[in-house]
Amino acid sequence: MPRSSSANEEMRTQARQKILAAALQVFAEKGYHGATITEITQRAGVSRGLASYYFPNKHLLVEELLDAYLDGVAAIIDVPGGPDERLGGIIDGVLGGMMSNLPVQGVILSLVVQPSTHPIFAEVEARKDERLSLLEDSLRELFEQRGAEDPAVEEIMLRSVLEGVIYKAVVYGPQYPVEQVRRRLYRMYELAEPKTTLSGAEPGLAGRLRATDRGF
Structure with a gap:
């Protein structure tokens, strides 16, 4: 039985969101210049053709x-x-x-x-x-x-x-x-x-800030 137009639209939306989420991950790891569409599509678990359809570049x-x-x-x-x-x-x-x-x-x-x-x-x-x-x-x-x-x-x-x-x-x-x-x-x-905290933990005294190589 063919899918309804609403089901097709939902699948398209999900595919776009997967690609965008994967792009954020790859950009975070490799930067804009180091990221490739191929790697983004692999991370998203979609075909290169589908990714290129939504985002040609x-x-x-x-x-x-x-x-x-x-x-x-x-x-x-x-x-x-x-x-x-x-x-x-x-x-x-x-x-x-x-x-x-x-x-x-x-x-x-x-x-x-x-x-x-x-x-x-x-x-x-x-x-x-x-x-x-x-x-x-x-x-x-x-x-x-x-x-x-x-x-x-x-x-x-x-x-x-x-x-x-x-x-x-x-x-x-x-x-x-x-x-x-x-x-x-x-x-x-x-x-x-x-009256409440955002993190659930009560604030203490602030310490010194030092960068680490933890990455994201």
Whole structure:
């Protein structure tokens, strides 16, 4: 019996997700230039022809990964509550997402900053301009409601701080004191102390950060 159109669509979606997940793994291990479509398809467990049908080259794979990343960034505006509750929810959402998938964050960061892939990021960002502008305007409105003198600068600072936290956590992994930094961010923005932790472990004193060769 032939498959229904919905079953076929689900299979196509699953195949694309397998390829994208495999691309993240191979990019993490070998970098953009060292990765090959052949290795990605082998890791995904799909045929080269199927992978080439969806993603004829690595450029399109990177484009899709960065597209999903920017969708995730834009989604942080979907936090309910008043200004303080929303700000706390945004901080927790970013840090919680970071902790749950640090290797992916590392790959995305490398794709964003590498000279060979940064232009792709710029293209994707330009396509997402409307949604990213909504994110920026929402954050600026939040800071305006909190009485900020320059809401635009506050929006830029918040994103810069959180992106810096992600970068450091990617570099130092489990050493990075996420809970302590989270509480410091709450105090910096004069939010009520969080009653729970993101990791389930109570924060202690932060130690020194030193890189290791652990990889991802």
